[in-house]
Amino acid sequence: xxxxxxxxxxxxxxxxxxxxxxxxxxxxxxxxxxxxxxxxxxxxxxxxxxxxxxxxxxxxxxxxxxxxxxxxxxxxxxxxxxxxxxxxxxxxxxxxxxxxxxxxxxxxxxxxxxxxxxxxxxxxxxxxxxxxxxxxxxxxxxxxxxxxxxxxxxxxxxxxxxxxxxxxxxxxxxxxxxxxxxxxxxxxxxxxxxxxxxxxxxxxxxxxxxxxxxxxxxxxxxxxxxxxxxxxxxxxxxxxxxxxxxxxxxxxxxxxxxxxxxxxxxxxxxxxxxxxxxxxxxxxxxxxxxxxxxxxxxxxxxxxxx
Amino acid sequence: xxxxxxxxxxxxxxxxxxxxxxxxxxxxxxxxxxxxxxxxxxxxxxxxxxxxxxxxxxxxxxxxxxxxxxxxxxxxxxxxxxxxxxxxxxxxxxxxxxxxxxxxxxxxxxxxxxxxxxxxxxxxxxxxxxxxxxxxxxxxxxxxxxxxxxxxxxxxxxxxxxxxxxxxxxxxxxxxxxxxxxxxxxxxxxxxxxxxxxxxxxxxxxxxxxxxxxxxxxxxxxxxxxxxxxxxxxxxxxxxxxxx
Numbered sequence: 001x002x003x004x005x006x007x008x009x010x011x012x013x014x015x016x017x018x019x020x021x022x023x024x025x026x027x028x029x030x031x032x033x034x035x036x037x038x039x040x041x042x043x044x045x046x047x048x049x050x051x052x053x054x055x056x057x058x059x060x061x062x063x064x065x066x067x068x069x070x071x072x073x074x075x076x077x078x079x080x081x082x083x084x085x086x087x088x089x090x091x092x093x094x095x096x097x098x099x100x101x102x103x104x105x106x107x108x109x110x111x112x113x114x115x116x117x118x119x120x121x122x123x124x125x126x127x128x129x130x131x132x133x134x135x136x137x138x139x140x141x142x143x144x145x146x147x148x149x150x151x152x153x154x155x156x157x158x159x160x161x162x163x164x165x166x167x168x169x170x171x172x173x174x175x176x177x178x179x180x181x182x183x184x185x186x187x188x189x190x191x192x193x194x195x196x197x198x199x200x201x202x203x204x205x206x207x208x209x210x211x212x213x214x215x216x217x218x219x220x221x222x223x224x225x226x227x228x229x230x231x232x233x234x235x236x237x238x239x240x241x242x243x244x245x246x247x248x249x250x251x252x253x254x255x256x257x258x259x260x261x262x263x264x265x266x267x268x269x270x271x272x273x274x275x276x277x278x279x280x281x282x283x284x285x286x287x288x289x290x291x292x293x294x295x296x297x298x299x300x301x302x303x304x305x306x
Numbered sequence: 307x308x309x310x311x312x313x314x315x316x317x318x319x320x321x322x323x324x325x326x327x328x329x330x331x332x333x334x335x336x337x338x339x340x341x342x343x344x345x346x347x348x349x350x351x352x353x354x355x356x357x358x359x360x361x362x363x364x365x366x367x368x369x370x371x372x373x374x375x376x377x378x379x380x381x382x383x384x385x386x387x388x389x390x391x392x393x394x395x396x397x398x399x400x401x402x403x404x405x406x407x408x409x410x411x412x413x414x415x416x417x418x419x420x421x422x423x424x425x426x427x428x429x430x431x432x433x434x435x436x437x438x439x440x441x442x443x444x445x446x447x448x449x450x451x452x453x454x455x456x457x458x459x460x461x462x463x464x465x466x467x468x469x470x471x472x473x474x475x476x477x478x479x480x481x482x483x484x485x486x487x488x489x490x491x492x493x494x495x496x497x498x499x500x501x502x503x504x505x506x507x508x509x510x511x512x513x514x515x516x517x518x519x520x521x522x523x524x525x526x527x528x529x530x531x532x533x534x535x536x537x538x539x540x541x542x543x544x545x546x547x548x549x550x
Contacts, residue, residue, distance in 0.1 A: 060396045061389065062548035077396035088393055094386035096321055103320035104387075111313035111394050151390050 012037045012159050012190040013058060017067035020053050020214075027053045029214035030067070035192060037158070040185045042205035042222070043194040046301050050214035051194040052090065055163050058192075059088050071159065083112050087152030088161040092145045092168065097137040101128055101147045104136065109154050122150040126180075142173040149180070159190045166200045178204050198297040212301040225296060232295075233264045233272045236285035246279035247272065263289070310395060310404030311411070314378065318412050323377055331370040331416065335423050339363045343431030354440045355515065357432065358449055361441070362512055364417075364424020365453040368460040371416035372481060375409040375464025379540075380474035388549055402469055402541045406462050413461030417454035425450050448513035448522060455526065456508040462533040463504060469540030493518070504532045 011034040020028040028050040035041050045051050056062040057069040060076030069075065076082055095104055105119035123129045126146035131139065139147065145165060152160060160181075166174050181204050185191050195201045198208075208225055210217040218225070237243050240262050244254050252272075253265040264272050269288045276283050289295075318324050342360045350356055379402075382388040395401045425446075432439055441449070464481065471477040485505055493500030497518035500506060509516065510525025520528065 056548070056550075059393060061392060062550075079396075082396060083394040086393075090389050091386050094389050096317075096381060096385045096387055098321040098323065099317075100320070103316065107313050107316050107320065108390055108394050110316060111310050111391070113309040148390075 010037065011035055011070075012072060013161075013192060014070040014073075015054065015058070015067065016070070018054065018057060018064050018069055019066040020050070020057060020062065021065040027214050028057070028064075031211065031214065031216055032067075033209055033216060033219055035190065035209075037190050038185070038188050039207060040181060040191040040193070040205045042198070042201035042208045043192055043211070044198055044201070044208055044297065045194075045196065045211040045217075047196050049196075049211050049301070051196075051211065052163055053214075054211070055088070055090065055161060055192075055194060059086075059090070059161065061090075081112050081155075083108070083157070084155040085157055086159045086161065087149075087155060087157035088163075089145075089148040089152050089165060090163045092141065092148055092165075094148065095136040095139075095144065098135055100133050100135050101139065101143075101150075102132040104147065105151055105154060108151055112155060114154060118154050119150075122153045125153055126150045141168040142170060145169060145173065145177075157189070160184060160192070162191070162193045164194055164196070166195060166197070174200065210297065210300055217300050232289035233267055233269050234285070234287040234289055235262045235264060235272060235276075235283060236260055237262070237276070237281055237283050239281050242279060243276055243281045246275050246281065250275055260284075307400070307404060307407075310401060311407050314405050314408030315411065318374065318378065318408065321381075323381070324374060324412075327370045327374050327377075328416070328419070331367050331420055332423060334366050334369075335363055335420055336427065338366060339424055339427035339431070343428060343435075348435060348437055351432065351435075351437050352440060354442075354445055357428070357440050358445070358513060360431070361425050361428040361446070362449050362453060362514070363428060364421040364450075365456060365508070365512060366424070367416045367420025367453075368457045368508065369485070370420075371409075371413040371457045371461040372464035373478065374412050374416065375461035375466075376468040376474065376477050376481065378405050378409055378412075378461075378465045379468035380472060380477050383472045384474045392549060398544050399541045402465075402537070402544055405465050405469075406537045406540075409461040409465040410458050413458035414454070416461065417457030420457055421450045421453050424453075445513055452508075452512040452522065452526065456511055456529060459529050459533045460504075460508075463536055466533070466536035466540035470536070470543045502528055504529055507532065 013035040015031050015033050018028055018031040019026065031054060043051055053062065057064050058071060058076065071086055072079065079085065102119055102123060105122055106116050109116065109118045123132050126149050128143060128146055128150060131143060136144065136147065165177055169177065181191055181193065193201055202222065205222055207221045209219050235243065237260060240256065240260060244262060247254055247264055252267050255263045257263050269286050273286055342363065351360065382391055391401065392398065467481060468477045471480060489503045489505045492503060493506055501518050501520055506519060507525040507528035510520040510522055511529055513522055
C-alpha cells in the first residue's frame with residue numbers, strides 16, 4: 001500500500017475519503033491523501049482520472065459528494081481571504097479576451113483589497129510586463145499560461161495548485177515553468193501540480209500522487225518510484241522459462257513481454273548476464289532499459305483497468 | 307464589500323462591451339427621440355400624456371443596462387473568469403451581492419445618460435416646434451426620476467437572471483422574449499396579472515397612466531421587489547451549483 005504522510009494537523013492539503021459523483025459516474029472514489037508543507041507533489045493520472053475534479057473540490061468550486069477537502073485545515077470556502085494563502089490555476093484560458101492582462105489582474109487584486117502594484121509585480125514575475133496593456137486576445141498560449149500563474153501569485157501565496165500547467169507549452173515554456181516551480185518551492189512553499197504526463201513533472205516534484213479512475217494508485221516519493229524503474233533489463237532468449245526460474249531464485253521480479261523476451265525489474269544487465277551464464281541459458285539480447293518513469297506510470301495506471 | 311464592488315466596476319469598465327452598449331443606447335434613444343419628436347403631428351403632442359411618451363424615450367436605456375447586468379455575470383461563465391473570481395472570493399453570496407451593487411451603480415450611470423439624452427432631446431424638439439411644455443414639474447420629475455430608478459433596477463435584474471441562467475445567449479434571448487412578446491401578451495390578455503410584470507411596473511413608476519397600470523408608488527415597489535427577489539434567487543442558485 002502507498003505510504004501516506006500522516007500529518008493531518010500540519011498538512012497543507014488534505015483529502016479525506018473524498019468522493020464526487022456525477023450521475024452514475026463516480027469521478028472521484030474515496031480518495032485520501034495529505035500533503036506536507038514545503039513539498040512539491042505531482043498529481044498524476046491519465047486524462048479523465050479525476051484530477052481536475054479533485055482540485056475543484058479542494059478549491060471550493062465543486063462540493064464533494066462525500067468526504068472532505070481541506071486546505072490549511074479548512075474547506076477552501078471557509079478560509080478568510082484564501083487568495084492570500086493559496087494561488088491556483090485551473091484553466092489556461094480563463095480570461096476575457098477583450099481585457100488587458102494587467103486589467104485582468106487588477107480586477108482580482110482589487111477584490112481582495114490588494115493594490116494595483118501587486119498586479120505589476122506579478123506581471124514582472126512571469127515576464128509579461130511587455131504585454132501588460134495588450135488585450136489577452138492577442139496572447140499566445142504560453143503567455144496565457146503565465147498570466148494565469150501571475151493571477152495565482154497576486155496574493156503571494158504559500159501554496160500553489162496548478163492543473164496541467166504545462167499543457168500546450170513549447171519546450172522553452174516547460175523549462176521556464178520548471179525553473180519557476182523549483183524557485184517557488186525553494187522558498188519553503190508548497191506546490192501541487194497535476195499532469196497526465198509524468199515526464200513533465202518528473203524533474204520538478206519530490207513526490208507523486210497517482211490516481212486512476214478516481215482512486216488513489218500510489219502516493220510515494222519520486223525516488224521510490226524511480227527505483228522501481230531504474231533497473232529494468234530486457235532479455236531475449238530461446239529459453240525464457242529456464243531463465244525466468246533462475247532469475248526468480250535470485251528474487252528478481254520478472255514480467256514476460258512475449259514468447260522469447262523477458263523483462264527483469266530492479267536489477268542490472270551485468271547481474272542478469274551472470275545468472276544466465278551460471279544457468280547455462282543462451283542470451284540473444286541483453287538491454288538495460290533506459291526507458292522510464294513513464295513506463296512505470298503506464299503500468300500503474302493500466303493495472304487498475306477492469 | 308467595497309473592494310469587491312470596486313473590482314466589479316473595473317470589470318465593467320475594462321472591456322469594450324460596455325462602450326458598445328452605451329453607443330447602442332445613445333443611437334437608439336436619438337433615433338426614437340427624433341422619430342417621435344419630429345414625425346408626430348403637433349396636435350398629438352399637446353397633452354401631458356402625449357408628451358410623456360416623447361420625454362420618456364430615455365428609458366430605453368433600461369434595455370442596455372439590463373444587458374450590462376447580464377454581461378456582468380454571464381461573461382464570467384462564458385470566458386471562465388468565474389473560476390479565478392470565485393477563487394479570490396469563495397463566499398459566493400457576497401460576490402453576487404457585490405455584482406448586484408456594481409450593476410445598480412452602472413445602471414444609474416446608464417439611467418442618467420439615457421434620461422438626460424431622452425428628456426433633453428424631447429424638450430428641445432418641443433421647444434423647436436413651438437409646442438408648449440405641458441408637464442408639471444412633479445410630472446416631469448416622476449418621468450425622469452422614475453425612469454432613472456427603473457434603468458438602474460434593470461441592471462440588477464439582468465445580473466440576477468444571468469446568475470440563474472448562466473448561459474449568456476440564453477439569458478439575452480430569454481429577457482428579450484419576455485420583454486418583447488410574453489409581457490405584452492400577458493398585459494393584453496390578463497392585465498390584472500400583467501400589470502405586476504417588471505415592464506409594466508416600470509411604466510407605472512415612470513408616471514404613465516395607461517389603463518390597468520398600477521399607481522406610480524406601487525409600480526416602484528413592485529419593480530424593487532422583482533429586483534430583490536431575482537437577486538436572492540440568483541444568489542441561491544449560485545451558492546448551490548458546482549463550477550465546472
